[in-house]
Amino acid sequence: MNLSQKLSSKNFFVFNLVLIGIIFGFSLALLSFSCTSPGSIARAQVAAAPTVVIPQEALAMAEALQTVFNAVAEKALPSVVEVRTISVQRRQQTQPFHGIPWDFFFGPRGERNDGPGQEREFRSRGLGSGIIVRLADGMYYVLTNSHVVDGTSEIIIATRDGREYPAEIRGNDRRRDLAILTFRSNMSYPLAELGNSDNVKVGDWAIAIGNPLGEQYAFSVTKGTVSAVGRTGGPAGNINDFIQTDAAINQGNSGGPLVNLRGEVIGINTWIASPTGGGNVGLGFAIPINNAKRTIDELIRAGTVSDGWLGVLLSDLNRDMMLALSLTDLRGSLIVQISLDSPADRGGIRTGDVVTHFDGREVRGTNMLIQMVSNSRPGDTVVFTVIRDGQSMNFTVRIEARSDTVAAENNRLWPGISVVVLSEELRNNLRLDSDAQGLYVINVIAGSPAASMGMQRGDRVTSINDIPVPDLASFYRVLRESTDRELWFGFIRGDNNMESIRFRR
Numbered sequence: 001m002n003l004s005q006k007l008s009s010k011n012f013f014v015f016n017l018v019l020i021g022i023i024f025g026f027s028l029a030l031l032s033f034s035c036t037s038p039g040s041i042a043r044a045q046v047a048a049a050p051t052v053v054i055p056q057e058a059l060a061m062a063e064a065l066q067t068v069f070n071a072v073a074e075k076a077l078p079s080v081v082e083v084r085t086i087s088v089q090r091r092q093q094t095q096p097f098h099g100i101p102w103d104f105f106f107g108p109r110g111e112r113n114d115g116p117g118q119e120r121e122f123r124s125r126g127l128g129s130g131i132i133v134r135l136a137d138g139m140y141y142v143l144t145n146s147h148v149v150d151g152t153s154e155i156i157i158a159t160r161d162g163r164e165y166p167a168e169i170r171g172n173d174r175r176r177d178l179a180i181l182t183f184r185s186n187m188s189y190p191l192a193e194l195g196n197s198d199n200v201k202v203g204d205w206a207i208a209i210g211n212p213l214g215e216q217y218a219f220s221v222t223k224g225t226v227s228a229v230g231r232t233g234g235p236a237g238n239i240n241d242f243i244q245t246d247a248a249i250n251q252g253n254s255g256g257p258l259v260n261l262r263g264e265v266i267g268i269n270t271w272i273a274s275p276t277g278g279g280n281v282g283l284g285f286a287i288p289i290n291n292a293k294r295t296i297d298e299l300i301r302a303g304t305v306s307d308g309w310l311g312v313l314l315s316d317l318n319r320d321m322m323l324a325l326s327l328t329d330l331r332g333s334l335i336v337q338i339s340l341d342s343p344a345d346r347g348g349i350r351t352g353d354v355v356t357h358f359d360g361r362e363v364r365g366t367n368m369l370i371q372m373v374s375n376s377r378p379g380d381t382v383v384f385t386v387i388r389d390g391q392s393m394n395f396t397v398r399i400e401a402r403s404d405t406v407a408a409e410n411n412r413l414w415p416g417i418s419v420v421v422l423s424e425e426l427r428n429n430l431r432l433d434s435d436a437q438g439l440y441v442i443n444v445i446a447g448s449p450a451a452s453m454g455m456q457r458g459d460r461v462t463s464i465n466d467i468p469v470p471d472l473a474s475f476y477r478v479l480r481e482s483t484d485r486e487l488w489f490g491f492i493r494g495d496n497n498m499e500s501i502r503f504r505r
Contacts, residue, residue, distance in 0.1 A: 075263035079192040082158035129210035129256030144255030171299030195264030197288035210256025222248040242285040249284030308376030309402035311342020324472035347397030352476025357385035416448020453500035463490035
C-alpha cells in the first residue's frame with residue numbers, strides 16, 4: 001500500500017470515528033430530552049423561583065384568631081338545635097280533568113274519602129334553628145323564632161348528637177317574633193350563654209350558627225362582622241330593632257344564634273334582605289338578645305308576654321314636618337292619633353306632640369319609642385318629654401297592659417284623620433291652583449270620629465270648630481284645645497266648601 005493510500009485510509013478512519021461520535025452525542029441528547037417530562041421542567045422552574053418567607057409574627061396572630069373561632073364553635077354548637085316542623089292543612093279535593101269521571105283514572109272510590117269535593121290532608125315540612133336557654137326538672141327550654149313554629153302541627157327538636165325529641169310550644173310572642181319550645185331528655189345538654197347586645201358595636205366579629213337550606217347543612221358556622229345596629233323593618237308587625245351582619249344567614253338559620261368572639265349569644269337570626277327573596281347577599285338581621293331576655297322569662301313563667309300600652313298612633317318625622325312644627329332636628333316621634341281615655345290621654349299627652357325622651361332616655365324615632373313602651377311593665381310610671389308649640393314639656397303617664405282588642409278599637413282614635421301641608425309637588429300632582437287652601441287629608445281611619453263625621457281622603461281641611469288652620473302647627477294646636485269637647489271640621493271637597501257633622505266625646 002503506497003503512502004497516498006495509507007493517508008486515505010487514515011482519513012476515512014478519522015471521518016468514521018467523528019461521525020460515530022456525532023451520532024452517539026445526538027442520541028444521548030434525544031434520550032435526555034425524552035426522559036425530561038414537563039413536570040420535571042416545571043419542578044426545575046419552581047426550584048429556581050425565589051423562596052417566599054411567611055411573616056411568622058403575622059402568621060401567629062392569624063392562627064391565634066383562628067383558634068378563637070374554633071373555640072367559639074366548640075362552645076356554642078352544643079346548645080344549638082334543629083327545629084323540624086310539620087304543618088297540616090285540609091283542603092277540598094278537586095277533579096283534575098273536568099268532564100272525565102274520577103273513577104276512570106283512580107278506580108272505584110267505594111268508602112274512600114278522597115273524591116272530588118272531599119277534604120284531603122296536606123302536610124308540609126319546615127326547618128329552623130333554636131338555642132337551649134333553660135333546664136328545670138328534666139325539661140329543656142328552647143328559644144327560637146315565632147315564625148318558625150307558627151301554625152305547625154308537629155315539632156321535633158334534633159340535637160347535635162343525633163337524638164330527636166318531640167317538642168311543644170310553651171309560649172309565643174309574635175310582636176317580637178320569639179317563641180319558647182320545650183322537650184324532655186335525660187341527656188345533659190349545655191345552655192347557651194346569653195351576652196349583652198347593648199355592647200355590640202359596628203365592626204365587631206359576628207358568628208352565625210344554624211341549619212341553613214335543609215338538614216344536610218345542619219349545624220353550620222359562618223362568620224362576618226356586625227355591619228349596623230338599630231335597624232328597623234323586616235316582617236310586618238315586628239317591633240324589634242335589629243343587628244345587621246354580613247355573616248351568611250339563609251333560610252333555616254331562623255332562630256339560631258348570632259354570637260360574639262366570647263361565644264356569647266348577642267342575637268337571634270331572624271330574616272334576610274335579598275333582591276330575589278332567596279339566598280344570602282350579605283344582609284342578615286338578628287333580634288338583639290336583650291330584647292329577648294324578658295320574653296324568655298315571661299314565656300317560661302306564663303306562656304304569654306304582657307306588653308305596655310300608651311294608647312297612641314305614631315309617625316316618624318320628615319323635613320316638612322320639622323319645619324312646620326318649628327323643630328330643630330328629626331329625632332323623636334310625632335303623635336298623630338290618641339286613643340280616648342287611654343294612659344296617654346289621661347296623662348295629658350295630645351296629638352301633635354313630639355316625644356323626644358322616655359324617662360330621660362332619648363327617643364331617636366318611632367320604632368324606638370314603640371319598643372320602649374312595649375318593654376315597660378303594666379303599672380310602671382313613665383315621664384314623657386315632648387315638644388309642644390316649640391316648648392319642651394314633661395308628662396307623667398302610668399303605663400297599662402296592652403290589649404289587642406282595645407288597641408284595635410278605631411272608634412276611640414282621636415281624631416282619626418291625618419293631614420299634610422299642600423307642598424308645591426303635591427299641588428302639581430293634584431293639579432291645584434297655586435292659591436289653593438287647606439291641609440290635605442291623606443288618611444281617614446275607618447270607624448274613627450273623623451270617619452263618622454263624613455271626612456274622606458282627598459278633602460282639604462281649612463278650619464276646626466270655625467277656627468282657621470292654615471298650617472300644621474295651628475291644626476294640632478286647635479285640635480289639642482278641642483280634645484275635651486265637641487269637634488267639627490270645615491273643609492273643601494272638590495270645588496265646594498263644606499262642614500262636617502259635629503262629633504261629641
